[in-house]
Amino acid sequence: MATTSITIDETPRIRSFLALADDALILGHRTSEWTGHAPTLEEELALANIALDLIGQARALYQATGYAEDALAYLRDPPQFRNALIAELPNGDFAFTIARLFLVSAASDLFWRGAMGATDPDLAAIAAKAEKETAYHVRHAAEWLIRLGDGTDESHRRAQEALDTLWPYTGEITASVDREAWLAVVAPILARATLAQPAESWMQAGGREGRHTEYLGHLLAEMQILPRSYPGAAW
Amino acid sequence: MYSQALNTKDTAAADASPDADRFQARIDAEERIEPNDWMPEAYRRTLIRQISQHAHSEVVGMLPEGNWITRAPSLRRKAALLAKVQDEGGHGLYLYSAAETLGVSREELTDQLLSGRAKYSSIFNYPTLSWADIGTIGWLVDGAAIMNQIPLCRCSFGPYARAMIRVCREESFHQRQGYEIMLTLCRGTPEQKAMAQDALNRWWWPCLMMFGPPDTESAHSDTSMRWKIKRFTNDALRQKFVDATVPQGQFLGLTFPDPELRLDEASGHWQFGTIDWDEFRRVLAGNGPCNRDRLTARQKAHAEGAWVRDAALAHAAKQQRKAA
Amino acid sequence: MAEGRTPLWEVFVRARNGLAHKHVGSVHAADAAMALQAARDVYTRRGEGLSLWVVPSNAIVASDPSDRGMLFEPTGSKIYRHPTFYEVPEDVGHM
Numbered sequence: 242m243a244t245t246s247i248t249i250d251e252t253p254r255i256r257s258f259l260a261l262a263d264d265a266l267i268l269g270h271r272t273s274e275w276t277g278h279a280p281t282l283e284e285e286l287a288l289a290n291i292a293l294d295l296i297g298q299a300r301a302l303y304q305a306t307g308y309a310e311d312a313l314a315y316l317r318d319p320p321q322f323r324n325a326l327i328a329e330l331p332n333g334d335f336a337f338t339i340a341r342l343f344l345v346s347a348a349s350d351l352f353w354r355g356a357m358g359a360t361d362p363d364l365a366a367i368a369a370k371a372e373k374e375t376a377y378h379v380r381h382a383a384e385w386l387i388r389l390g391d392g393t394d395e396s397h398r399r400a401q402e403a404l405d406t407l408w409p410y411t412g413e414i415t416a417s418v419d420r421e422a423w424l425a426v427v428a429p430i431l432a433r434a435t436l437a438q439p440a441e442s443w444m445q446a447g448g449r450e451g452r453h454t455e456y457l458g459h460l461l462a463e464m465q466i467l468p469r470s471y472p473g474a475a476w
Numbered sequence: 477m478y479s480q481a482l483n484t485k486d487t488a489a490a491d492a493s494p495d496a497d498r499f500q501a502r503i504d505a506e507e508r509i510e511p512n513d514w515m516p517e518a519y520r521r522t523l524i525r526q527i528s529q530h531a532h533s534e535v536v537g538m539l540p541e542g543n544w545i546t547r548a549p550s551l552r553r554k555a556a557l558l559a560k561v562q563d564e565g566g567h568g569l570y571l572y573s574a575a576e577t578l579g580v581s582r583e584e585l586t587d588q589l590l591s592g593r594a595k596y597s598s599i600f601n602y603p604t605l606s607w608a609d610i611g612t613i614g615w616l617v618d619g620a621a622i623m624n625q626i627p628l629c630r631c632s633f634g635p636y637a638r639a640m641i642r643v644c645r646e647e648s649f650h651q652r653q654g655y656e657i658m659l660t661l662c663r664g665t666p667e668q669k670a671m672a673q674d675a676l677n678r679w680w681w682p683c684l685m686m687f688g689p690p691d692t693e694s695a696h697s698d699t700s701m702r703w704k705i706k707r708f709t710n711d712a713l714r715q716k717f718v719d720a721t722v723p724q725g726q727f728l729g730l731t732f733p734d735p736e737l738r739l740d741e742a743s744g745h746w747q748f749g750t751i752d753w754d755e756f757r758r759v760l761a762g763n764g765p766c767n768r769d770r771l772t773a774r775q776k777a778h779a780e781g782a783w784v785r786d787a788a789l790a791h792a793a794k795q796q797r798k799a800a
Numbered sequence: 801m802a803e804g805r806t807p808l809w810e811v812f813v814r815a816r817n818g819l820a821h822k823h824v825g826s827v828h829a830a831d832a833a834m835a836l837q838a839a840r841d842v843y844t845r846r847g848e849g850l851s852l853w854v855v856p857s858n859a860i861v862a863s864d865p866s867d868r869g870m871l872f873e874p875t876g877s878k879i880y881r882h883p884t885f886y887e888v889p890e891d892v893g894h895m
Binding site: 266270273274276277278279280281282283284285286289290292293296297299300303310311314315334335387388389391392393395396399463464466467468471473474475476 | 535538539542545546547549550551552553554555558559561562565566568569572607657660661664665667668773776777780781782783784785786787788789790791792794
């Protein structure tokens with residue numbers, strides 16, 4: 242049977258755009274899963290704002306590749322996705338969601354700040370917009386992480402567990418920035434949160450090459466179901 | 477998204493005090509009542525109940541549409557749907573804020589919802605089974621909401637009216653978003669068109685029920701009208717909705733699931749068949765297809781968020797002690 | 801343990817420079833920093849503002865509506881405070 246999947250001619254430029262876009266889409270998708278289930282009504286709105294920013298970034302980046310954005314999002318198979326593994330991990334509890342958002346956003350923000358001066362005009366333009374959005378994601382996640390780390394015994398335990406689980410996945414997201422600069426953003430917040438910074442050790446990788454966790458297939462199966470079930474239909 | 481005319485029996489005592497007379501005179505003169513103003517207890521109770529039911533409806537209303545955010549079939553649709561569901565959360569929040577000006581706390585209101593004591597619009601107890609349901613909810617449920625909410629912008633209670641002005645301004649895109657989805661489906665493949673027709677078949681009658689019981693059965697409506705909390709009767713709003721909606725459905729090429737639907741040339745109104753009020757009462761009483769799921773989802777979110785809210789309060793308390 | 805109450809904050813938004821901050825509603829948050837973020841996420845999603853204030857609701861001191869007559873009616877008779885009280889011939893031009 243014919244597949245609905247598309248094939249991409251991945252030039253280095255397209256590959257780098259896909260990595261950024263897939264990070265944003267997959268993390269945005271995960272964040273959007275909180276809708277209706279957040280710990281407070283105020284946080285419902287905050288998380289939706291962040292998800293919308295990320296989905297918007299993904300769209301701008303996909304569009305800059307010359308391929309149709311929906312074909313890229315809905316008609317690629319898991320091995321064609323270039324996102325970092327950390328983005329696709331399930332949301333876990335609120336501490337996990339916040340800790341991941343903080344760690345990823347801190348790296349993204351550094352990247353976007355650098356990319357504002359990129360010679361690729363598309364990248365520079367997207368960076369100028371994305372940097373402001375991401376700076377707020379860092380702020381929001383950091384404020385929460387401080388409260389969760391410092392709050393109660395239970396919230397501290399959950400935040401520390403989340404951080405320990407996530408740390409081995411941070412290698413991929415800091416590969417395109419200076420890890421020392423990233424640590425300089427992360428460490429003071431962890432200190433204020435009274436959280437122990439995990440040791441630098443083995444880092445998980447593979448997302449950029451399309452070797453993903455078991456979770457991405459499920460995420461995409463859900464996300465892509467309509468375009469996959471009704472090939473060629475417009476929505 | 478919507479406040480249903482759920483007003484349960486609350487026969488406002490015909491208060492004949494001079495305060496009550498002055499109050500009614502202010503209402504009659506189209507003055508707005510503000511939170512600290514004197515008001516009859518029954519007015520306060522009616523408002524708290526109506527505004528909080530409205531708020532609960534918005535918050536529970538996030539769930540049926542939220543069910544499709546992760547499956548929205550294009551990135552444009554995904555962003556629009558997420559923004560719309562977010563708006564509903566925001567509208568719930570504005571409305572809880574308005575209710576809180578009457579001396580009731582968010583915690584109490586949330587507790588009323590989660591314990592099953594408070595009601596919310598019956599429409600959200602129906603399932604969203606296909607993508608066309610998302611189009612139909614935007615088109616019909618939000619369409620019905622607009623009919624109901626625009627008059628509420630002139631409600632006699634200031635904070636409610638102001639919240640509704642904000643809500644109506646933000647909601648202007650919701651119905652268009654839904655109708656655009658329907659239009660795309662109806663102009664699409666035969667499968668898509670069938671999806672749209674199926675959604676209309678399932679949602680049409682529950683949408684007509686959203687306006688609440690017929691005027692002949694809602695005696696309490698008089699008091700709300702006298703207090704200018706409500707400005708049109710349930711039946712008047714329902715008719716207005718049908719008249720506005722039928723031509724939109726015809727434009728889509730869809731058939732309404734009502735063989736009795738016909739235009740009455742003399743009055744210019746669309747006449748429709750008999751609403752199954754037994755179904756309405758059954759769903760309100762808790763036996764709709766999704767009542768249990770909706771409440772359980774909200775209870776779960778609240779319970780799982782408890783440690784988060786506690787952590788924020790604990791941190792704030794520590795900071796205050798440090799500052800002291 | 802009964803859950804503690806998360807404080808209520810009144811939110812004021814300045815739509816653009818040159819305008820005063822205007823009351824728009826309220827949010828719940830455990831502290832001021834989170835209240836500001838909540839106000840941003842709830843009340844400025846459509847470019848409504850350039851500046852935000854959040855104020856603990858219980859810090860607002862309000863006049864009593866039953867004092868309305870005493871406080872605000874006496875001013876109604878001071879019509880000499882308004883320019884239209886004074887007669888200046890039209891020939892003098894705009895003043």
